[in-house]
Amino acid sequence: AQRVTQPEKLLSVFKGAPVELKCNYSYSGSPELFWYVQYSRQRLQLLLRHISRESIKGFTADLNKGETSFHLKKPFAQEEDSAMYYCAPTPYAGGTSYGKLTFGQGTILTVHP
């Protein structure tokens, strides 16, 4: 069965410290991977997607096919990074999946001053 796991429900760091939010998936084929973020009282929004190889707000995510992981990293956390983060792969299996995403359980990141 296709599955995505975010092992940490809560993650606390201090401002300026590095942060890594873990995401592990079990999919066949080559899934497309996304990270979404939900700040307090805001709608869920796309943070970054693997295919773009981009860095958004200082965050990057590297796909490790060997470990089937897509961890989100930032070298120096800021207080405004405090939010709920979701990892979301598409179960792409060579045919159309209609862009259907499966979300992890989410990690609440708190960055202390």
Add this chain to the structure above:
Amino acid sequence: DVKVTQSSRYLVKRTGEKVFLECVQDMDHENMFWYRQDPGLGLRLIYFSYDVKMKEKGDIPEGYSVSREKKERFSLILESASTNQTSMYLCASSFEGDNYGYTFGSGTRLTVV
């Protein structure tokens, strides 16, 4: 520049009522989705639609139905509301294909009493 609009931010309904949650997008997206968001469980897919009048069950369709009569509108229907359907409901839309990610609505907090 709101692009995915959910008609109600908060709803309180009684057990056994038929409940309609409405979602409208103005981006000409082919795909539309309904998720529920619960603490510790992340987002779980209820139903999705990849075209007008087309629908597919997600992971937790029991107790729900959907309607998509027009491309821009996707309705979630709770046939007979129950207290275990108290949740945050999120609507999302995306272009056809796997690489674009979702645009989310702001959510409807439904309480069934």
